Amino acid sequence: MIEVKAVSKQFGTITAVRDLTFRVEEGEVYGLLGENGAGKTTTMRMMATILAPTAGDIEISGFSVRHEPLEVRRRIGILFGGEVGLYSRLTARENIAYFGSLYGLPPSRVQERIDSLSRILEMEPFIDRRVGAFSRGMKQKVAIARTLVHDPDVILLDEPTTGLDVTAATIFRRMVTRLQEEGKTILFSSHNMGEINKLCKRVALIHKGRLRFSGGLDALRKQFGTDDLDDIFMAVVEGGEH
Ligand SMILES: Nc1ncnc2c1ncn2[C@@H]1O[C@H](COP(=O)(O)OP(=O)(O)OP(=O)(O)O)[C@@H](O)[C@H]1O
Ligand SMILES: [Mg+2]
Incomplete structure (x- = not known):
C-alpha cells in the first residue's frame, strides 16, 4: 500500500510537487500520469527515500519515508526509464547479484532469484x-531484474516502457500483470494515457506538481463523455480542479 499524504517538494524557488494526496491499495496497479515536468519522478524519488519531502509524508506498507526509511527501502523496488546505470564490464547476472548483495540477501537466494x-x-x-x-531493451530487462531481486512488495516503475519496442513492451506488461497476480502493489508513471490504460484501472493525474484527478479511468470517461484518453487528459490539464 502507498499512501501519499499532503506531500510537497521544493527545489529552491521551484515547487516540483505541491500538497499531493492519493492512495494506492495493496495489490493494485495504479497509474501516475502527467506531462514532462509534472512531478512524477520527484514523487517516486520521495517514495523511494532518495529525496526527503519538504512537507507531508508518504507511507509504504504503513512505514513512513520520513521516520522509517530503512523499513521502506527493504519493501520497495524502483525502476527509472532512460539511462539505467549498469556496470558495462560486468555480466547481466553479476549486475543483478551486486544489487542482491546490497540488500543483504544470501548468495544462494540471489542466484535463485536471478x-x-x-x-x-x-x-x-x-x-x-x-x-x-x-541493446536498450536488453539493458532495460537487466534493470527490471535488478529492481525485483529482493522481491519487494511495492514496485515503482518510472516511465519504464520509454524506448522499448513492441515486443519488449509486451513482455514488460505481461510481467507487470504477473507481479500483480503475486499480490504486488505497483505504481506506474507515464505521460501517455494510452500506455497507462493498458495496465491500470485507477490513476492520479498531476499537472505542475498538483493533483488534478484521482480515481477510476471509467469515472473519467463518464465525466468527460468520451473514450478519447488524450482529449480527457488535455481537458483535465487545462480545466483546473475537478
Ligand atoms: N534536483 C532538482 N533540482 C531542481 N529542480 C528539479 C530537480 N528535480 C526536478 N526538478 C524540477 O521539478 C519539476 C518536476 O520534475 P520531475 O522530474 O519530477 O517531472 P516528471 O513528471 O518526472 O517529468 P518527465 O516526464 O519529464 O520525466 C520540474 O520543474 C523540474 O525541473
Ligand atoms: Mg520523470
Missing part, C-alpha cells in the same frame, strides 16, 4: 554476457 527472473523476462540467452554491448 534464474527465476531471467526465465520470466526471457534473458536466458544473455544472462552471462557483459552488458556493455547490450
Whole structure:
C-alpha cells in the first residue's frame, strides 16, 4: 500500500510537487500520469527515500519515508526509464547479484532469484554476457531484474516502457500483470494515457506538481463523455480542479 499524504517538494524557488494526496491499495496497479515536468519522478524519488519531502509524508506498507526509511527501502523496488546505470564490464547476472548483495540477501537466494527472473523476462540467452554491448531493451530487462531481486512488495516503475519496442513492451506488461497476480502493489508513471490504460484501472493525474484527478479511468470517461484518453487528459490539464 502507498499512501501519499499532503506531500510537497521544493527545489529552491521551484515547487516540483505541491500538497499531493492519493492512495494506492495493496495489490493494485495504479497509474501516475502527467506531462514532462509534472512531478512524477520527484514523487517516486520521495517514495523511494532518495529525496526527503519538504512537507507531508508518504507511507509504504504503513512505514513512513520520513521516520522509517530503512523499513521502506527493504519493501520497495524502483525502476527509472532512460539511462539505467549498469556496470558495462560486468555480466547481466553479476549486475543483478551486486544489487542482491546490497540488500543483504544470501548468495544462494540471489542466484535463485536471478534464474527465476531471467526465465520470466526471457534473458536466458544473455544472462552471462557483459552488458556493455547490450541493446536498450536488453539493458532495460537487466534493470527490471535488478529492481525485483529482493522481491519487494511495492514496485515503482518510472516511465519504464520509454524506448522499448513492441515486443519488449509486451513482455514488460505481461510481467507487470504477473507481479500483480503475486499480490504486488505497483505504481506506474507515464505521460501517455494510452500506455497507462493498458495496465491500470485507477490513476492520479498531476499537472505542475498538483493533483488534478484521482480515481477510476471509467469515472473519467463518464465525466468527460468520451473514450478519447488524450482529449480527457488535455481537458483535465487545462480545466483546473475537478
Ligand atoms: N534536483 C532538482 N533540482 C531542481 N529542480 C528539479 C530537480 N528535480 C526536478 N526538478 C524540477 O521539478 C519539476 C518536476 O520534475 P520531475 O522530474 O519530477 O517531472 P516528471 O513528471 O518526472 O517529468 P518527465 O516526464 O519529464 O520525466 C520540474 O520543474 C523540474 O525541473
Ligand atoms: Mg520523470
